[in-house]
Amino acid sequence: MTGKQPPPSQPKPDERIRDRNEAKILKSAVELFSRKGFDGTRISEIAKASELPKANVYYYFATKEAIYTRLIERVLVGWDIALEHIHPDREPRDALSAYIDAKLTYSKNHASESRFFANEMLRGGQFMSRKQIRHMKEITRERVRVIEGWIEDGKMVRIDPHHFLIMLWATTQFYADFSNVAAVSLEKKRLGAAEFEAARATLVEIVLNNCLPTK
Amino acid sequence: MTGKQPPPSQPKPDERIRDRNEAKILKSAVELFSRKGFDGTRISEIAKASELPKANVYYYFATKEAIYTRLIERVLVGWDIALEHIHPDREPRDALSAYIDAKLTYSKNHASESRFFANEMLRGGQFMSRKQIRHMKEITRERVRVIEGWIEDGKMVRIDPHHFLIMLWATTQFYADFSNVAAVSLEKKRLGAAEFEAARATLVEIVLNNCLPTK
DNA sequence: GTCTATATGTTGATAGAC
DNA sequence: GTCTATCAACATATAGAC
Numbered sequence: 001m002t003g004k005q006p007p008p009s010q011p012k013p014d015e016r017i018r019d020r021n022e023a024k025i026l027k028s029a030v031e032l033f034s035r036k037g038f039d040g041t042r043i044s045e046i047a048k049a050s051e052l053p054k055a056n057v058y059y060y061f062a063t064k065e066a067i068y069t070r071l072i073e074r075v076l077v078g079w080d081i082a083l084e085h086i087h088p089d090r091e092p093r094d095a096l097s098a099y100i101d102a103k104l105t106y107s108k109n110h111a112s113e114s115r116f117f118a119n120e121m122l123r124g125g126q127f128m129s130r131k132q133i134r135h136m137k138e139i140t141r142e143r144v145r146v147i148e149g150w151i152e153d154g155k156m157v158r159i160d161p162h163h164f165l166i167m168l169w170a171t172t173q174f175y176a177d178f179s180n181v182a183a184v185s186l187e188k189k190r191l192g193a194a195e196f197e198a199a200r201a202t203l204v205e206i207v208l209n210n211c212l213p214t215k
Numbered sequence: 216m217t218g219k220q221p222p223p224s225q226p227k228p229d230e231r232i233r234d235r236n237e238a239k240i241l242k243s244a245v246e247l248f249s250r251k252g253f254d255g256t257r258i259s260e261i262a263k264a265s266e267l268p269k270a271n272v273y274y275y276f277a278t279k280e281a282i283y284t285r286l287i288e289r290v291l292v293g294w295d296i297a298l299e300h301i302h303p304d305r306e307p308r309d310a311l312s313a314y315i316d317a318k319l320t321y322s323k324n325h326a327s328e329s330r331f332f333a334n335e336m337l338r339g340g341q342f343m344s345r346k347q348i349r350h351m352k353e354i355t356r357e358r359v360r361v362i363e364g365w366i367e368d369g370k371m372v373r374i375d376p377h378h379f380l381i382m383l384w385a386t387t388q389f390y391a392d393f394s395n396v397a398a399v400s401l402e403k404k405r406l407g408a409a410e411f412e413a414a415r416a417t418l419v420e421i422v423l424n425n426c427l428p429t430k
Numbered sequence: 431g432t433c434t435a436t437a438t439g440t441t442g443a444t445a446g447a448c
Numbered sequence: 449g450t451c452t453a454t455c456a457a458c459a460t461a462t463a464g465a466c
Contacts, residue, residue, distance in 0.1 A: 017449070035338050039255030043442060053451050058443065115337050121393045122330050122337070123250050133399060140400045162401050163417035169396075170389035171382045178336045178385075184348060185355045185384075186377050202378035210425030232431070258460065268433050273461065 022060050024050045026074070029067045034115035037123060038068055068127055075117045076132055082106060086143045092150050092212055097204050100172060104203075107176030108196050114176035140165065156211050168207065175199055237275050239265045241289070244282045249330035252338060253283055283342055290332045291347055297321060301358045307365050307427055312419050315387060319418075322391030323411050329391035355380065371426050383422065390414055 028049035032041045043064055047054040061067045082102040086095050107114055120127060140162075147161035175182055179191050186195055243264035247256045258279055262269040276282045297317040301310050322329055335342060355377075362376035390397055394406050401410055 014449075021449090037252045037255045037334075040252045041254075042440085044440085054442090055444080055451055055453095056449080059449070059451095062443090064442070118333075118393070119252075119337055121396050122334055125395050136396075136399055137402065141402070159420065160413055160417045163414050164421070166389060166397055166400055166414070167382075167386045167418065167421065170385045170393075173389075174381060174385035178333070180340050181336050181351075181384075182381055184351055185381055187352065187356070198375055199378050199381070202375045203382065205374065206379070206382065206421065206425050210421050229431075236431090257458085259458085269460095270433055270435095270462080271431080274431070274433095277461090279460075 018060065021050075021052065021056070024052065025057055025060060025067065026071060030071050030116050031112045033068060033071065034112045034119055037119050038064070038127065065127070071113075071116060072120065072127060072132065075113050076135070078106065078110065078113060079117075079136075080139055083139055083143055086146050088146045088149055092155050093208055095146075096168075096207060096211075100168065100200060100203050100207070103168070103172035104175060104196050104200050107172055108191075108193075111176045111179065114173065118173070118177040154213060157213055159211060164211070168203075171203055233275065236265075236267065236271070239267065240272055240275060240282065241286060245286050245331050246327045248283060248286065249327045249334055252334050253279070253342065280342070286328075286331060287335065287342060287347065290328050291350070293321065293325065293328060294332075294351075295354055298354055298358055301361050303361045303364055307370050308423055310361075311383075311422060311426075315383065315415060315418050315422070318383070318387035319390060319411050319415050322387060323406075323408075326391045326394065329388065333388070333392040369428065372428060374426060379426070383418075386418055 025046060029041070029046045032045055032049065035041075041064075043057055044054050046067070047057045050057065057067075061070075082099055085098040085102055090098075125133070143165060144161040147156065147164060150156040151158055151161070175191060175196065182195070183189065183191055188195060240261060244256070244261045247260055247264065250256075256279075258272055259269050261282070262272045265272065272282075276285075297314055300313040300317055305313075340348070358380060359376040362371065362379065365371040366373055366376070390406060390411065397410070398404065398406055403410060
C-alpha cells in the first residue's frame, strides 16, 4: 500500500493518454477550423498546433471530417445552455437578462467554438446531421412558445418572437464571431471585460425597456 | 457606314472581353470565398464556376490573393452606402429606419458579398490593408458622433452609441450571413421577401420605440 | 486572348518499424 | 501508442503553342 488513494474508477493509463491527446487535437482543431473552415484547415496544421506528428492525429481520428463532426456535436451541446434561461416559469425581465448574460459570457470564454459554428453556418451547415437540424428547430420553437406565452399574459409587448430571438442571438454572437470588427468600432485593440459589460448593459436596456410593458 | 451607332467612347474589343471575363471570375469567386474562405477555395473551382480554363483565370489575375483583395475593395465600397443614411441633418427616426432598410436590402440582394466579408472577419481581417481598417474606423467614428449629437439634442435616449451601432449592424447582417439559421428559426426553407419585411418591421419597432424619446 | 501540358510543391491518408 | 517514410491525388502557378 502506498500513500496514494486510487479513485473509485481508475482509468487505464492508455485511456488517460487517449483523452489527453484527443483533447489537445480538438482544442487546436476548433481554433483552426473557426478561422479557416473545413477545407481551409490542413491536418498538418492541426498536428503542429497539437504538438503531435500528423500520423498520430490519424491514430485518434480516422478522417478530418471525424474531427469536424465531433466538434459540431460539442458546440451544439454548449448551445442549448443559454437558451434554457428562457423558461416559462421565469419572469421575462429575469429570463431575458440572464440569457443575454449567459450568451455574452459564452462569447467571451468560448470565442473559438462560437466562430467555429459561425463558419459552419456561413458554409450552409452542410456538415450538420438532420437530427441536429431538427434539434435546433425544436429548441427554437420551444422558446418562441415561451415568448408567445409571455405576450399573451401581457408580460411582453406584442412583437414577432422569431425575429426577436434572432436579434438577441445575432447581437450576442457578434462579440465573439466578429470581435475584431467590434474592437475597431470601439477603438480598442481587443475586447476586454469592460467592453462585454457595456455590451450587456446596452443590450439589456434596449431589449428590456422596449419589450416589457411596465418600466 | 453601317446602321450601328458607336457610343462616344467605344472600348477596344479586348477590353470588353477582359471586363466580361473578370466579372465572371469575380462573381464566381465571391460566392466560393464566401462559403469556404481563402484557403478553402481552389482556383480550379473558380475556373470551373466561371466556365473558363484555369490558366485563363491566371491570365486575368496573377494570384489567388489578387482576386481576393479585389473583392475586399469592392465589398468595402458597398459597405459605406447604408451608413450614409445616418446623417446629422436627418431626424433619427428617418435616418435609422432608412439605414435598417438599406442594410437588409443589401443582405437580401448581395448575400454572397456579405458572407464574404463575414468570412474575412472570422479569419481576423488579415487580408485587409491598414488603410482599409483606418477607413472603417473613421466612418464608424463619424456615425458615433452623429448619434451622440442626436442624444445631446434630446432626440435620442442616452445610450452607448458604439454598442447601439453594433446591434444594428449585427442584426441586419445576420439575415445574409446566417440565412440558413434564420430560415430554421422561422421554419421556412429559404428566406423570402416576407421574412425580410417582418425582420425590418420588428427591428424598427424595437429600435425606434425604445431609443427615441417621444412616441 | 485561349488553352494544353507541365513543373513543383502540398495534401489527406496509410504502411509498417519501433 | 509513437512516428518516419511514402503514396496517389491535387494544389498553385507557369511555359509556350495556337
